[in-house]
Amino acid sequence: MKQDLIYFLPELIVSITVLFLFLLDCFIGKRSRRIFPVIAFIGIAAMMLANKSSSPLPSARFFSDMMVFDHVSVLFKYIFGLAGLIAIVIANGSHELEKVDKANYFTLLTALVLGMMLLANAHHFLMIYLSLEMVSLLSYILTGSLQGSRRSSEASLKYVIYGGVASGIMAYGISILYGLTGSMTLTGVAEFLRMNAVSKTALYTSVLMIMAGFGFKVASVPFHMWCPDVYEGAPTPFTAFLSVGPKAAGFAVLLRFFFGALSQTTTSGIEPIKIIGLPALLGGLSIATMTLGNLAALQQKSMKRLLAYSSIAHAGYMLLALVALNAEAVTGVIFYLSVYLLMNLGAFLVLIIVGDQLGSEDISVFQGLSKRGPFAALLSIVMTVFMFSLTGIPPMAGFIGKFYLFGSVIKSGHYTLAVIGMLNSVVSLYYYIRVVKIMYFDEPVDGRNLTTPMVSHASTVFALALLTIYLGLFWNGLANIVGQAKLF
Amino acid sequence: MNSYIPLLLLFLFGMILAGAFLALSHLLGPRRKSKDKNASYECGLEPSGNPHDRFSVKFYLVAMLFILFDVEVVFLYPWAVQFKEAIQSGMGSFFFSEMILFMVILFVGLLYVYGRKAIEWE
């Protein structure tokens, strides 16, 4: 067992950081609260270095088949680490978090990164369930962390009730699958389903119930009802992280579940099990998610709710990859998650910068943003980049991401789904471009000019915009790294 | 199945007896209400304070901390059952160190609770 520890080194580093932050919290006075984001940043950066040094290790299942290590898990740890680092930078100077206990916030954020890493590498159903619950419980706490705010408490109440029921249903589904196959690991389930025939209804029910838990995490229809309320009520720096981090972790475990447990590797590649109609189920879920996300975002007045519905729609695009179920789908999802991380965090960071100074989070805050001074003009260019990228307009990175995703769907032969996906992208153009139009063609409601925010915020938002454009023009580097990803 | 019938009979008998006592005393007893009999019971003392007073959150904190450390002990039981077998098969020190690591992590939690003064009563 000791030789397995080398696979666990990144998680070990983050766990030690979390424990150290907890201990530091008791024994440090009120004045040195500023050290917490620094230590969290150093911990997560150390995790990414350990990740880089452990990437040449061969794929293996370790801790007696509880967890799995392969190239996909290395890539996901990079994604989580980057999301965590940017989230720490965003949260550090935000005005909204003045009322939140900073030490608590950064400790729980680091623990959330740990939970996401455990979720993406889990192989045993118990590990999947426990790490899913760890991510969920920490999200409930951080959603309600804004003290004295009615919206924050209400958002966390809705989140905890919805999440509790979803996780209970998922536990029941896991128990039915365990009863059918007698095995608790993903490869054990795949072995059993390959050799024996099981009852179709029972397998379908159990897959649906397990999808309730995973679908809740990635906010796909019909498990998306918590998403707009929680995104609106939570403090915006945490919403930014929530829209990227746990969603990526949910997609990691979805990939492992559908590629590992519910498909077989035949001579012609991977194909789903034939007993139940998996492509039909997943295709239906994906179409419903995309359509509802895009249609509901068309009439939103609050920017946070608009971004919430847009993240539901993006989850729908990524669910298409599960229908495709080939190697290109895996690389498509990971590529899309990495560019989605950049775009979404950038859009939220612009909203935080503008909202902190103008005091509201409606879309009206963006009215005439380009006319509010030199920094605001730069910021509106940056926001235009992010909005175009989220739609999927070249030459931004979002276009490349959607290209890979729809390409993998077309390669597997589901042409209708790809067409529906592209139509949905066209629909989403309306509400993204509306923000751009408001920024450039409307007059600002009052005459205040934007002042320059903190150096960290400004430099991060410009770096994210530059990366989005760069990845839109020269995507080969990232595509090569992601293209080697193979699920073990 | 036959061995459960006496249990069912015992259950039914107990319910019928208790129900009969309650019903008979309600129907046959005298009805005299008095102010003292209708007051709420507080261990024989005079009732003091509003029943819907604001109570402090420290009750919740103490109860929750008890639950959390109690379920830590729940984890100790299956470990203890397997520990003797593990010693005999040579992995004793590994088992022991794993459980010590688990308890150290929860001990850090206890130190955190102590440092944030959540277990002080006043």
Add this chain to the structure above:
Amino acid sequence: MISINSYLFVTVLLFCLGLYNVITRSNAVGILMGVELILNAASLNMVAFAHFNGNLVGGGIFALFLIVLAAAEAAVALAIVVSIYRQFGTIDVEEATNLKG
């Protein structure tokens, strides 16, 4: 010998009662009771399948972890209910309607 069907019937009944509890109640603590019922139904299901599929051990371990997890989730959920009570003065979930939709 009791077959597995009686156990499965009990767990399905518990699951449906828990789900009904969550959907119908307006008291926040009552909804959490429903969530606990659902989790316990899953736990009993695990143990039943472990016993009848040849004395496997994985189901019992999962049930043990579900007990711990239900306790942790109750702790977090009740803390959130306390925070709701501080903000709204009641724990009726019908009252929490600030966020539309």
